[in-house]
Amino acid sequence: MSFINFIKPSVRALETYAVKGKPLQPGLIKLNQNENPFDIPERIKKEIFAAFTSSSWNRYPETFPVALLGALASFTQHSVDGIIAGNGSNELMYTILMATVTKGTKVLIPQPSFFLYEKAARVFDGEIISVFMNGDFSFPTQKIIDAALREKPSVIVLVSPNSPTGQSMSVSDVEEILKLNSALVIVDEAYIEFSDKPSVQSLLNRYDNLIVLRTFSKAFSMAGLRIGYLLTNPELCSELLKPKIPFTVNNFSAATAMTLMKHSDVVNERIALIKKQKTVMWNALRAMNFVETFPSDSNFFIFRTPHEAGTLFQKLFDRNVLVRDVSSYPMMERTLRVNVGTEEENSIFLSTLQTLLRG
């Protein structure tokens, strides 16, 4: 018998995750992964290295990172026994779904959404209940409520602001869904720091079926170091800790996250710069002929052109401008996604796109 037969059918049906890109190199305009264009300042990197060189590298980190959890509790003003940190929020998505999804468990996901929820739910043999966004990519709250009442999912995933579309669900709409009290509701706030709309964190006091997921990969410039965390109530937290892989938060990444929380002025300065650049980019995109734009509460935009997305993506790629071809997501034909970079990167992207659309 071939070894392939030992792999679960639900896994064999998946595809390996791949982002079409190029190695980092001077001149590359990299706007395809919603990263922060600003690296951590040199002086802060030195501070982190100094603390780290005096630590013991031969010892395991704590099973769960006590000092980081304490710092997160002060930073978020949330009770420490309701926080879990992981090696990026991707890890915590798997942790939550590992704890909740088994064969046939229904997971409701408004589509298009961040791909990993559907993928992880499928790994655990869950059933995906898809509800499609409105035509303008706003959240279809009533349709989500109707589907929740009809299908009775165990888990509802709300990515807000949503990737790849960029729009948020209001706190009051999230509350309507929580009130059904019929499912665990994950609200992924990976991009919340770039939004002018409030977090749903305030609802944690009133709803024990809510899990808020956050990351240091975006606003905190730590995509390469991998720290994410979730906020929920202590009882649910202690259940989610049971299947979690221990030791996934390494000492270096934990120290970096703690240092950045101390330097939140620097982080906030960069967020302000990105938000300012976003307005410039939005106005320029909206003014372009043949470009259909959609509002975004995040650090990225989607835009639709008359061109086939793969072809336009490739033309930008050939000119060293990396964006994301999101056209394979439902409702996203002829659509690309671009994140806000530095002022110079944005202007190169905009002029390259303009030239290609004219040609």
Ligand SMILES: Cc1ncc(COP(=O)(O)O)c(C=O)c1O
């Ligand atoms: C909605 C959303 N959640 C989570 C993540 C990943 O976060 P992390 O880097 O913390 O694993 C991303 C990354 O692109 C994202 O778009």
